[in-house]
Amino acid sequence: MNDLDFLSTVPPWDALPPEDLAALTSAFETCNFQSGQRIYTFGDRLDGLYVIRSGRVQVVDEAGAPLSTLGPQNTFGERGLMRDGRAATTATATAETTLLLLPAGRFRALIDADEGLRGFFARARPQKGSRPPSLAETRVATLMSRSPATCPPETTVAEAARMMRDRRISSIMVVGEAGLMGIITIRDITSRVVADDVDLGQPVTAAMTPDPVSLPPDAIGSDVLHAMMERGIGHVPIVGTEGLLGIVTQTDLTRFQADSSALLVGDVASAPDVAALALVTERIPRLLAQLVGTGNRHEVVTRLVTDIADAVTRRLLALGEAQLGAPPVPYLWLACGSQGRQEQTGVSDQDNCLFLSDDVRPEHDGWFAELARFVSEGLDRCGYVFCPGDMMATNPRWRQPVRVWRQYFAGWVARPDPMAQMLASVMFDLRPIGGDYSLHAGLQAETLAAAARNSIFVAHMVSNSLKHAPPLGLLRGLATLRSGEHRNHIDLKMSGVVPVVDLGRVYALRGELTAVNTRARLDAARATGIISESGGRDLLDAYDLIAQTRLEHQARQVREGGMPNNYLRPGALSEFERSHLRDAFVVVRRMQSAATQGRGVV
Template sequence: MPMNDTALSFLKQLHPYDALPDRAFHALWNDVMFRTYPAGAKIYDLGEELDGLYVIESGQVTVRDENGHIISQLQRKNSFAERGLMKGGIAVTSAYAQDDCRLICIPPTLFHKLRADHEPFRRFFDRKHSTKAHDALGKFDLTRAHVATLMVADPVTCAPSMTIQAAAQKMRDERISCLCVVEKKKLVGILTVRDLSGKALAQGLAHDTPVREIMTPDPRVLSPSAIGSDVLHMMMEYRLGHLPIVEAGKLVGIVTQTDLTRFQASNTAGFVADAARAETTQDLAAVTERIPNLLVQLVAAGNRHDVVTRMITDIADVVTRRLLAQAEEKFGPAPARYVWLACGSQGRQEQTGVSDQDNCLILEDDIDERMLAYFEPFAQFVSDGLNACGYVYCPGNMMATNPRWRQPVSVWHDYFRHWIKSPGKEAQMLASVMFDLRPIGGDFSLFDGLQAKTLKAASANSIFTAHMATNALTHATPLGMLKGLATIRSGEHRNTVDMKLSGVVPVVDLGRMYALQGNLEPVNTRARLQAAIAGEVISKSGGRDLLDAYDLVAQTRLDHQARQIKRGKAPDNFLPPADLSDFERSHLRDAFVVIKTMQSALMQGRGVLG
């Protein structure tokens, strides 16, 4: 079935199809097929012969592995089934329509021809399935993980002279199943709950019996350089439930069977599956409270910052959609079409271990007061649920619970039209937030026209883009005198660098400006920078330098948060430069110099093309 003009335009603007020569793209005109599926319908099952590569024109698709676990939830512009096509044309997953879907299907022979003949097409799909992001969708390889990423650092200890009653009370209070027994900073034994029950209680020992009488002396240990397989083998061979980690004779950590279980459970597919099945807000909160541990494991596995933040954001998206479904179960089906959108870091798919909520609702036009009233408690329910799940209320009240951000689509058109026409300070601030909108649940078509029309109007208005550029330069990089890093001078975060406001946000602002200048659709910051380079909004050399600088700053921020979580602290964005080596500080400063250079180029209106 030949493509209609809408589908043709849609596909022609989508990478990697936009990189195909006209002749190659014209081949799609005759060979591509349309497929429509109602909500819940099977698209293909594991082991079936595939009809081709699927591209989602509208709707959402759920992909499951051989165990039925959700490994991805795809939406408009995403493609799927290519992995099966590259492995003999047989499906290696199953796919179902999450809601009503319209798909473009590229036959296998055409898919393989495009891969063989066109480097951008081949590079796109080969890279998509060679990244650590794809590997991380499955279970982490526990056998290759370093012990340092598995262990609990600074375990609770006791002296061998402590009474068994005091030891039992300490375990109870700390909610742990063992104590490491230390004398003169040296590990001399280990005491477990089993020792207390099997030796002390079973033998009727006095409460004041010293721990040394029932502990396991000189326990087996491993060093931090060991790997997960060493832990597994030693635990299985000697039937151990607890394994101390010792370095240079000093106790530095402990690995328990619980730690191994937690590590194996730390994969995004498991999170998505658990969230999708959650019946209550409490169930969802139980899922999201595991996210800090997930962040640590993803960083420890060597995943790049944009992979980690994308995976964490995917969980937030599923949680949001589940809350939307729960809201409709509670208040009844929505009386009008709506689309729930996220802005801020969730909108850009850049959530880390510290995230509040920024969201809004776009409703269909011709909605009456009764219909409008339905969405007030609806929005409150979802926002309250997000807050309970750790996505705290937006301090600026940029949420769908605010009537201003819960309006029909025509009002939203008016909002953006006014901001672009009269770019005052508030308009600049609001536009900065709203240009990062991304639909999460509901009818995405309500947003499509708004996004395209607004981008076109904004990019064409030089006065508006000039004001937005000024607003984008309000966040300075932390560069001090004498080639050093400028730290916060007073207050709670004294002697630290704010890696969000002074590090990541300046690049987020630059990426947004490039998107406005070039009428670019991506919302994710890294994708915006790549699109700006491809579209020659900025020079290749300047753009590549900025990409590298952003990667370093964002990765350093994420590494900092992972270290805090491992130490049992709540993650934040305030990095003490003293935590970094001289080498790391030097490269971080170089990254900030690149960012400042690109800010200066934006201010001069030349985008580093000169």
């Protein structure tokens, strides 16, 4: 991938018009650093803005405290450049690293001339949640394993040992009528029973550690670590007023500290096969819960989670090419849906397609069909389940030369029937993931321009955006689902997030805005006057609340040992939270009504 193709995947450069990005790319300089080599030191005069092409960089503050570990596509140095031109941090390469450097003078000229870029970098200053979470910021409720294995005091040592073996665990809590009595671990059995040749038929109370050190659920991760270090233990029960709630082990702490989006991306990049990739993606729900639990905003969490999906897709493409050989003609793999918008959460299916060079011949389709099968099946094994609507590159309809894709878009715009509306809605969210990025260059702007000129098409898109209504009931209540598995719940995706996603797409169409991410679309629509300043602010606030509530719901499910979904029981919220969520839905409905009248003023 050349520098132009690379930068077209990196915010905020990915939002620039193709001709502007091409001109800017030539200004970037390539810099190479060895592992351990200092890039700059706190107080140094900065050479410019850095974008990581490959490798890894650690950023620390003036006192040497870690702020972030950055990987490919991350940008750094903007804080000092926006202030006085001197480094506000210290940056060191922790692996062989290639950086793209935009000289300081060019960077300043760029942000002086572009308010959008200036706002982006002003918001990008390090703040809480912009770095991997620390134990000192994390409550044990995020770390602990819930429903730990327990046994009554009369259980024999042999029975406890078999329980640990069968469940592949290292400890069991001994619980009596009065609550937690003790803990027995594999180390206890080794040192107190086997080493001393003690009868395995004796009660577990003879080998357990009685009255173990425990912590309350409002303790923080560093409390656990300090307790373990001070007392030489590897298991800390978490006990509240209602009794035993969970347990934190050394393995939990190690796993927590090992999981960051940058580390997961690094593990993805080095995975030798699909099975190894699936082991990495198993860690995503835990990462999501950690990111939410340490105060990250929804757009940060979903971007980081999507970055992992992008890396998985590119790794599968590389593994597929290694297995099938070189592609017969250039191709481009694109994602649509939530991955295309960089809004993936803990629940994601796959929506993708293939653009093929117009030089492709019929005999080449076998190669691309095999590549699509390999990648889609690999994504499914990694937790990105098959699209129920078959919007995947495995479907020949979505694996076509660029000229056919142009015909698709032209036909959907010219004949906006319901199916065309649905397909156009999906395809307006397309984002290149891997391959020859030039195959997509110009197509989005070309299609937006044609669609915006067709008033009938725009009207149909607005009508289509109203199919998903916010869950508002009578008498200031929330309307819940009336039947099915999720009866008495609200669907935070289809009734919450999707109505705003649809509005963002309409605004992008009306303003020919190239942003694909929903929040970026809303921001751009407000900045360009597509919607009013006040309406835009209200809608952004409403979207933030709905999307954040959805993520916090999923994170809570993960922490409780369940699988994340989009269905929230209103009773799980406080009256205060329900009131604010309803107010957010009212804003969305109001903006939907304004959209039908061709205005954004509310």
